[in-house]
Amino acid sequence: MNVRPGYAAKATQQFPLRLILIVPFLLQIFAAVGLVGYLSFINGQKAVNDLANQLIDKASQQVDEHLDTYLALPQQLNQINADAIASGRLNLNDPKASEQYFWSQARAFKNLSYIGCALPDGRESGAGRWVNGVDLLVYENPRRGGLASDYLADKQGNRVSLVQSYQNDPLANLWNKQVLRTRRPGWSGISTFETSTVEIAEAGKALESQNTVSNVGINYYVAVPARYPVYDQKGNLLGLLMVDLLLTNVSEFLRNLKVSPSGQVFIMERDGLLIGSSSTKPVVHKVDGKTSRFSALESSDPLIRAVAEKLKEQFNNFKTLQNTQEIEVKFNGQRQFIQVTPWRDRFGLDWLVVVTVPESDFNSQINANTRTTILLCLGALAVATILGIYTSRWITRPILKLSQASEAIATGQLDQTVETTNIKELDAVAQSFNHMASQLQDSFNELEQTNAELENRVEARTAELSQTLTDLRHTQIQLIQTEKMSSLGQLVAGVAHEINNPVNFIHGNLIHTEEYAQNLLNLVNLYQQEYPNSTANIEDEIEEIDLDFLRQDFPKLLASMRLGAERIREIVKSLRNFSRLDEAEFKEVDIHEGLDSTLLILFNRLKPTSDHPGIQVMKDYSEIPLVECYPGQLNQVFMNVLSNAIDALHESDKKRTFQEIVSNPSTIQISTELSHSNWVIVRITDNGQGMAEDVRTKLFDPFFTTKPIGKGTGLGLSISYQIVTEKHGGKLDCYSAPGQGAEFAIEIPIRQTIKPLNGALA
Numbered sequence: 001m002n003v004r005p006g007y008a009a010k011a012t013q014q015f016p017l018r019l020i021l022i023v024p025f026l027l028q029i030f031a032a033v034g035l036v037g038y039l040s041f042i043n044g045q046k047a048v049n050d051l052a053n054q055l056i057d058k059a060s061q062q063v064d065e066h067l068d069t070y071l072a073l074p075q076q077l078n079q080i081n082a083d084a085i086a087s088g089r090l091n092l093n094d095p096k097a098s099e100q101y102f103w104s105q106a107r108a109f110k111n112l113s114y115i116g117c118a119l120p121d122g123r124e125s126g127a128g129r130w131v132n133g134v135d136l137l138v139y140e141n142p143r144r145g146g147l148a149s150d151y152l153a154d155k156q157g158n159r160v161s162l163v164q165s166y167q168n169d170p171l172a173n174l175w176n177k178q179v180l181r182t183r184r185p186g187w188s189g190i191s192t193f194e195t196s197t198v199e200i201a202e203a204g205k206a207l208e209s210q211n212t213v214s215n216v217g218i219n220y221y222v223a224v225p226a227r228y229p230v231y232d233q234k235g236n237l238l239g240l241l242m243v244d245l246l247l248t249n250v251s252e253f254l255r256n257l258k259v260s261p262s263g264q265v266f267i268m269e270r271d272g273l274l275i276g277s278s279s280t281k282p283v284v285h286k287v288d289g290k291t292s293r294f295s296a297l298e299s300s301d302p303l304i305r306a307v308a309e310k311l312k313e314q315f316n317n318f319k320t321l322q323n324t325q326e327i328e329v330k331f332n333g334q335r336q337f338i339q340v341t342p343w344r345d346r347f348g349l350d351w352l353v354v355v356t357v358p359e360s361d362f363n364s365q366i367n368a369n370t371r372t373t374i375l376l377c378l379g380a381l382a383v384a385t386i387l388g389i390y391t392s393r394w395i396t397r398p399i400l401k402l403s404q405a406s407e408a409i410a411t412g413q414l415d416q417t418v419e420t421t422n423i424k425e426l427d428a429v430a431q432s433f434n435h436m437a438s439q440l441q442d443s444f445n446e447l448e449q450t451n452a453e454l455e456n457r458v459e460a461r462t463a464e465l466s467q468t469l470t471d472l473r474h475t476q477i478q479l480i481q482t483e484k485m486s487s488l489g490q491l492v493a494g495v496a497h498e499i500n501n502p503v504n505f506i507h508g509n510l511i512h513t514e515e516y517a518q519n520l521l522n523l524v525n526l527y528q529q530e531y532p533n534s535t536a537n538i539e540d541e542i543e544e545i546d547l548d549f550l551r552q553d554f555p556k557l558l559a560s561m562r563l564g565a566e567r568i569r570e571i572v573k574s575l576r577n578f579s580r581l582d583e584a585e586f587k588e589v590d591i592h593e594g595l596d597s598t599l600l601i602l603f604n605r606l607k608p609t610s611d612h613p614g615i616q617v618m619k620d621y622s623e624i625p626l627v628e629c630y631p632g633q634l635n636q637v638f639m640n641v642l643s644n645a646i647d648a649l650h651e652s653d654k655k656r657t658f659q660e661i662v663s664n665p666s667t668i669q670i671s672t673e674l675s676h677s678n679w680v681i682v683r684i685t686d687n688g689q690g691m692a693e694d695v696r697t698k699l700f701d702p703f704f705t706t707k708p709i710g711k712g713t714g715l716g717l718s719i720s721y722q723i724v725t726e727k728h729g730g731k732l733d734c735y736s737a738p739g740q741g742a743e744f745a746i747e748i749p750i751r752q753t754i755k756p757l758n759g760a761l762a
Helices: 007-011 017-042 044-070 072-087 095-108 174-182 248-257 302-315 360-410 424-530 536-545 547-579 591-601 631-653 658-663 716-727
Strands: 112-118 124-128 137-141 147-153 159-167 191-198 215-231 237-246 264-269 274-277 284-287 290-293 325-331 334-344 350-358 587-589 616-620 627-629 667-675 679-686 731-736 742-749
Touching: 017 360, 044 072, 044 248, 044 264, 044 334, 044 350, 072 095, 072 112, 072 215, 072 237, 095 112, 095 124, 095 137, 112 137, 112 215, 174 215, 174 237, 191 290, 248 264, 248 274, 264 302, 302 325, 302 334, 302 350, 350 360, 360 424, 424 536, 424 547, 536 547, 587 591, 587 631, 591 631, 591 667, 591 679, 627 631, 627 742, 631 667, 631 679, 631 716, 631 742, 716 731, 716 742
Parallel strands: 616 667
Antiparallel strands: 112 124, 112 237, 124 137, 137 147, 147 159, 191 215, 215 237, 264 274, 264 350, 284 290, 325 334, 334 350, 587 627, 667 679, 679 742, 731 742
């Protein structure tokens, strides 16, 4: 095999391939081990934070799922009972049947403290658990103002014996009144109550004898009442379904959750009152003879107090917490990771779930993981070193031969081949190299031929693209011309309407003018004939024509004619100012003049009609200098934007009554201002129904329109965008959201360093 002269001498100055393979590999392993140790050291705290957040997120999710499931039961039972009333399976006018019905439901669900129904006349039937020592009671209130009674029941829910009687009016409860007033199912305020533990002495298996009751203790309970008003088809109240759900299970669930060895979870209302806690400390106490819940700020658990105080300090008020928040608190010398998550349901409950995890629960695990990682890296370093030495010996030889053959091919000797080896990858490389050498010359020839063909294809494709671009430009010009003609048609219709009124005004007054003039001439002739003495004829004529009135009315009549003529002159002037047909050149103009002219032309669409109170236009013009622009094209932009705003307001007003439009009128606000001293911004804002984001992003695309077929081409705003950006080097933006109207901002420079090309787009 021939090699390039001087190759052997040059090779003696290089490092051996074996050394190059081993040394960098070992350096990488050393660097990796050092980096892992360093990262393990500095990222230990981050690992603690991440692990704490994962555990807290998991605990919060479990609490949310439990609350969703647990608190869905009362509303589901109320819905079932409402359906039973509607189908006739539950007769509220039969107290004993109602008691047995509610007794069976209370027996099935042990976490219900009460379930029942109150009628509009104050009668009430139900069952539940509110006396310790008795598994289940049935309850009846026969009438408003009567005595409510609790009864023991047998296994079928039938009354057996009276336990106690007391005064109770369910419809006088403020929470119940609120539900009846809203006529919708909902939750009442959380109630805290105490129950007396009693012993019942039974006489006989059937519980037929009178029971004796003795107080032996007090227990405290927390329950959340669910209320469901039931109405007939005429809207008359049939009854108020009531389910009181014990919240004791919430605290039991939180205690069994085990977020971490020392982690805690507690739930509170927006006013800070506790609902449940994983702590062994109670959430209910008795103060001044009244049973109440602890506030988180006054809890007997110091950790709950510390967390609540931190939340109040940072957010000022628990009601401001609308999203999940993560904070840290120092407690007993160590960090506590805290996550506060709002929990809400569709019936009005709005609670805060607070999960706390101390940093100490993770440090030992993180340190152990770090040591294990470092030991594994050191072991990997030793194994990698041995494998690297052996592998380098195996790879060096075939690579050296392949290198020598490549050098020969580089000198033009294309008939080189290398021997295959028993290494699969190197064998594939050797075969590929041999195939490459045999095909290299053919590839060179094919490449030259391909280059020639590509050049021919590029020339042909370039010619096609050039022709296509020319056709597209012609089509664009035609479409723009069509759109402009459509806009001019609206313009002419508006101008014709405005000119018609003053012309008729002048025409109607000309008849009176001629009559007055003739009368005055007749009077003058008579004065000439009869002068100097006034004759009876002159007096009669003066009285006939009412000379005094003629003298007063004649100037007014002429003034009216002059006013009509001026009106026609202003309209024609505005038409010229808008179209600027004689001012196609780039020149300095007053932007306010163009805006006012456009508004005058569109006045027919803005003014009140018999079925619409009109659109109010508010102008807020700032003092701005003359602006270099194409006046006619810029007026076309104002026309397109204002027309779209008027269309949007009319479309929005179709959904409102005349009185609604009067009380909240449709408005268009036009303002101008200077920006950075050398730019002018024109803002056109309407208070219509706005537009969605997917519509707003396509506003300036050609042919995009939200109007019905035949009402718009979709080119007005596209052409306006080209006029502002390409012809004037400015910006045209739209800001809008559903229900918030739309604002178009037209921004153009006052002076342009490079004048745009002359000519209109249409």
